[in-house]
Amino acid sequence: MRLIITKDYSTVSEWGAKYIKKRINDFKPSADRLFILGLPTGSTPIGTYKKLVEFVQAKELSFKYVVTFNMDEYVGLPKDHPESYHSFMWKHLFKHIDIDPNNVHILDGSAPDLIAECEQYEQAIRDHGGIDLFVGGIGPDGHIAFNEPGSSLASRTRIKSLAQDTIAANARFFNNDINQVPKCALTVGVGTVMDAREVMVLISGASKAIALHMAIEAGINHMWTVSALQNHPKFLCICDEDATLELKVKTVKYFKGLMSVHNKSIEEDNKSS
Amino acid sequence: MTLLYRFYNCTLVRDHALIQDDLWIRNGKIINPEKIFFSEKTRADIEYDCQGALIAPGYIDLQINGAFGHDFSSADEASEEMLIKVAKLLTSHGVTAFVPTIVSSLPETYQEVLPIYKRRAGSAKDGATILGIHIEGPFIAENKRGAHRTDFLRKSECGIEDLKTCYGSFENVSIITLAPELPNMVENVIPELVARHDLVVSLGHSTATLDCGERAILAGARFITHLFNAMLPFHHRDPGLVGLLTTHPLPATTIVYYGLIVDTVHTHSAAVRLAHRVHPHGLVLVTDAVPALGFPDGTYHMGAHEIVVNGKRATIAGTETLCGSIASLAECVQYMRQALLDGETNKEIINEKDSTQFVVESIEAATLHPAQVLHIENQKGTLSFGADADFIFLDKSLNILSTFIAGEQAWTVTDQWSIDNLQTKSSQ
Numbered sequence: 001m002r003l004i005i006t007k008d009y010s011t012v013s014e015w016g017a018k019y020i021k022k023r024i025n026d027f028k029p030s031a032d033r034l035f036i037l038g039l040p041t042g043s044t045p046i047g048t049y050k051k052l053v054e055f056v057q058a059k060e061l062s063f064k065y066v067v068t069f070n071m072d073e074y075v076g077l078p079k080d081h082p083e084s085y086h087s088f089m090w091k092h093l094f095k096h097i098d099i100d101p102n103n104v105h106i107l108d109g110s111a112p113d114l115i116a117e118c119e120q121y122e123q124a125i126r127d128h129g130g131i132d133l134f135v136g137g138i139g140p141d142g143h144i145a146f147n148e149p150g151s152s153l154a155s156r157t158r159i160k161s162l163a164q165d166t167i168a169a170n171a172r173f174f175n176n177d178i179n180q181v182p183k184c185a186l187t188v189g190v191g192t193v194m195d196a197r198e199v200m201v202l203i204s205g206a207s208k209a210i211a212l213h214m215a216i217e218a219g220i221n222h223m224w225t226v227s228a229l230q231n232h233p234k235f236l237c238i239c240d241e242d243a244t245l246e247l248k249v250k251t252v253k254y255f256k257g258l259m260s261v262h263n264k265s266i267e268e269d270n271k272s273s
Numbered sequence: 274m275t276l277l278y279r280f281y282n283c284t285l286v287r288d289h290a291l292i293q294d295d296l297w298i299r300n301g302k303i304i305n306p307e308k309i310f311f312s313e314k315t316r317a318d319i320e321y322d323c324q325g326a327l328i329a330p331g332y333i334d335l336q337i338n339g340a341f342g343h344d345f346s347s348a349d350e351a352s353e354e355m356l357i358k359v360a361k362l363l364t365s366h367g368v369t370a371f372v373p374t375i376v377s378s379l380p381e382t383y384q385e386v387l388p389i390y391k392r393r394a395g396s397a398k399d400g401a402t403i404l405g406i407h408i409e410g411p412f413i414a415e416n417k418r419g420a421h422r423t424d425f426l427r428k429s430e431c432g433i434e435d436l437k438t439c440y441g442s443f444e445n446v447s448i449i450t451l452a453p454e455l456p457n458m459v460e461n462v463i464p465e466l467v468a469r470h471d472l473v474v475s476l477g478h479s480t481a482t483l484d485c486g487e488r489a490i491l492a493g494a495r496f497i498t499h500l501f502n503a504m505l506p507f508h509h510r511d512p513g514l515v516g517l518l519t520t521h522p523l524p525a526t527t528i529v530y531y532g533l534i535v536d537t538v539h540t541h542s543a544a545v546r547l548a549h550r551v552h553p554h555g556l557v558l559v560t561d562a563v564p565a566l567g568f569p570d571g572t573y574h575m576g577a578h579e580i581v582v583n584g585k586r587a588t589i590a591g592t593e594t595l596c597g598s599i600a601s602l603a604e605c606v607q608y609m610r611q612a613l614l615d616g617e618t619n620k621e622i623i624n625e626k627d628s629t630q631f632v633v634e635s636i637e638a639a640t641l642h643p644a645q646v647l648h649i650e651n652q653k654g655t656l657s658f659g660a661d662a663d664f665i666f667l668d669k670s671l672n673i674l675s676t677f678i679a680g681e682q683a684w685t686v687t688d689q690w691s692i693d694n695l696q697t698k699s700s701q
Contacts, residue, residue: 079311079312080305080307080308080311086307086311087307090307090310090311094310095295095306095307095310100316101310101311101313101314101315101316102314104310104311104314106311
């Protein structure tokens, strides 16, 4: 694991966006060789998406040959509901960039056969040759995507009932009426994320501190599903100072000491290869 | 083949605010690009760089007696060609829809003219949409007739029959201005005009008290013709029709709309601010323009009158009586914004209020509110998804740069704003 510790939310977002940009540009995607990117929703990636949009507008990055797979979507919400993850991705990313709508994949929470929808999603990922970089966030309860505590670490894309905490946390987006919040979601599994060639998790704020501690300093445990990434060969975690509040001082000092090495991984190439 | 157009690099007047967003058009309608992205999975066929312009819905004029030398009340001139000619010329004022207005006239005139001015969808080829006719008078109060001819005025002793005898048919009519204190108006005429003939009844050229005005609104009237002009002035013990702006006996859901001529001549800017502060949602900018609108100083015909145009004023020849305005609706929007700016004493927040409030409210007074008067706010006067693609480009001073009707460019101020010059992508 590489743990990048930056100052605050703004620097987490910038670092994350620069990393995505560099990975895509170094890959040099083309019509025959597309870059497959997994994407999250939530408040954490909003800053990263904003920065990516800036890169596209400055012509430093293009999504022309990028394929995206989102992590999840609510069951029963129409695609154009303002709180659907389709709407979120349109508003924060897709409307501002040059991605081909045919290259965008988001689970359809209104599909007539939800199980078939999940299976087709897994097949679509396989058809594209797997995911090159899966970007994610972490919940306060340590979940990745909607893999709530107790989710199998070998799980695949499926329907999940949402935990009471998650429903309560989401009520603020539904007029504070808990009855309006969807109770189920379609989500990629822990296993699905683990299959990606590289995983990058963005973590910001003190509310995520315990989750980060359980994810990287405790054992692999299905109660904190993000901890499965300890077994991933290429796990990159970007967090800010507040998120480190529950980590051991030793852990923080160790990774901060490596920052000069880590910063190289987002440096622009000055010489042509 | 129906093409998908994307206008970008622009600021939109949408949802009562100025927002940075693209405008997507297809088949002459404003559409939701998010739906297209996820359901149809296509991108725009043609894209236009709007160079940072402000995009607003096209202006709607509910009271205009003529323009560019043409008089809608003249039976001699009345023809479809004339109406279309004016409809095209009005696009240079940012007007994409209007209601040709006929002043108090003889029955012969109405019966000749009313059938000719039919409702008509607008287009780049034929100009602004015709939303129906506004018949202003002759059932109005003699003492408040303004520029209307005394000998043409009529009373409604026999109720609606008198109106039918006078006008012939209401088929092409959308708005009628009458004085509610005349016999039978509140009791019979207004309710029947609203329920049976689907008209917007407007109170004007009247000596009605507030009480009479309220009963008229309860009977179904919903508009006031050029507030302050041709009615009793506001008095603190007898508010008159002006008092309708704050009246309490009406249900809370009833919005009383009122036309206001904001040409710096008919209404003092303090009066504009007063009305706006009391009842901003009801304010409707109208030109009440005379045929001289769009022409330089001189003498012109209107109804059976001679009018003299001098600077910003139009008066009846030989008198000082104002007889309508010669400010374009685009200028009225600018004057209203200026009136609001002049009323803001806190210089620290004035720029913010201008950009978040005054610009939006001035534009809505010429777009959303007139559309609401006619119950067409889902198609016209808005940039919401599903609405007709009637819109205008404005600069920071709210000058009109270009006018689009049903998605096609109908007018531009210079070649710079021609869509051929703005196009950055074409899949053709």
